Amino acid sequence: MAELTVSVLPSIGGIAAAEWDGCGQGEARRGGDPFTTHRFLAALEESGSVGEGTGWHPSHLVARLDGVAVGVAPLYVKTHSQGEYIFDHAWAHAYERAGGRYYPKLQCAVPFTPATGPRLIADDPNVQTALLAAMEHVAGQAGLSSAHVTFCTAAERALGEAKGWLGRTTTQYHWDNDGYASYEDFLSRLSSRKRKALRKERERANAFGGEILSLRGDQIKPQHWDAMWAFYQDTGSRKWGRPYLTRAFFDAMHETMRDDCLLILAERDGRAVAGALNLIGRDTLYGRYWGCVEDHPFLHFELCYHRAIDWAIAHGLARVEAGAQGEHKLARGYLPVETHSLHWVADAGFRRALAGYLTDEIAAVGDDIAETAAFGPFRRG
Structure with missing residues (x-):
């Protein structure tokens, strides 16, 4: 029987560019964005923008089926919440007020890049599920408070929620052609x-x-x-x-x-x-x-x-994504859209509290998007 294994790489240099970029060539590469490519992640590491002293410590995941790379995920151990653009500072304060230690945590993301794209980069949903399970395992083994997958695709969010992760909705402004x-x-x-x-x-x-x-x-x-x-x-x-x-x-x-x-x-x-x-x-x-x-x-x-x-x-x-936040974009034809993230928390009590908070937040964000879009510059009808 074929054997699926997931390993952790302390550097993107631990895998050949062709192997990394060869994963997820179907829908998993939505939009063909360059941010999850080997060359972009390598530029961050080789330039010292992430790594020692930055609070972003590479721990990338590679899933292999009988030795062949079939899935990857850009993953970091974080010692702060800077450069993420989906904000959890309030969560950290609440966790620590309750006597916990929020940092370090796991972050599946592209550093300093609030752009939606693949995070569980594999064509097979079973491999994507294995990548999520590996994040839970790594966090549990290291005693980390949580794991987060930010600016993921809607399909990845749905897959994660089906596996018990908490989904979160935030907003950006995009222009559609x-x-x-x-x-x-x-x-x-x-x-x-x-x-x-x-x-x-x-x-x-x-x-x-x-x-x-x-x-x-x-x-x-x-x-x-x-x-x-x-x-x-x-x-x-x-x-x-x-x-x-x-x-x-x-x-x-x-x-x-x-x-x-x-x-x-x-x-x-x-x-x-x-x-x-x-x-x-x-x-x-x-x-x-x-x-x-x-x-x-x-x-x-x-x-x-x-x-x-x-x-x-x-x-x-097809579109322009002009970065995080900015209601001033609305008058220039950039309309509000949902962005997605996934969150896994080790502590059951804190997880229940977050689940309630996110339910209310998701409803509020949906209402805000609908109300804001109504003020867009386009002709009615």
Whole structure:
């Protein structure tokens, strides 16, 4: 009989890229996002963005059937809750007030990346179930409080809930391409007032006194990465206290992932003054990092949202996911959607308390999405 085994890797380097990337070639690779690829996870580790001293300690899972890799999961032992974007800080405080130790915990996720995609990367649901069971086993053996699978697919959530994990619903704002031929075609679907407002907004943004470049692959030069690093540092310092990613990560991106990158830069007088870094999936453009060294009205919206829509339409992509949070995206055609996560808690009493909390939260999030979507910019009917 065939034997399925699951092992833990302390580094993504412990498995060949072809083996890792060869798992889950069907629906498990929804959207073809680059974030769960071997090259992206390796860039995080090799650059020191995760690993020793970061609070993200790689413990990746590999499921093998008679020695052949048939499933993988990006997994980390976490000593904090930073860089996750599905927030459990209140859970940690409650757990510790009750006398428990919440950290360390297990996190199945892509570090610093609030983008929905596969987490239990296998085509066979039985293998996906085995990966979940392995997380429970690892957490139990190590005496960890909990295990979490964040920004998973809806199908993965359903599978996890069937196995007794707790499902959670959160919200993001995504733009969907309804077969638009151009940005003007998209605008034609909006109410007259919203359409005029966005045209005026783009006019003001593009009047900043320079030009806007969209760069991909070999068009991106070292000086462009230098500029993007400066932008990222400025934004990271203000939002998180210190940037998550190292400078070496951007060099690794250039070496192995520049064809996956779309860098939109605003240049004035020969100097980059603002930029937005996107990653390109099979059917989705993922907005990731933004920053600037000069403030210009509406330039943030132009680079992060409008130019992303332009590029998605031109290249036939189905959607734009512009990152976590941000109700300001609504007026620009990005509508609220559900995002999903799974949670396993070792302590039965705490698990019951969380189950009640999540039941109420899920209902509240559903109501909020319905109410918020009603204020979108699209014409009624």
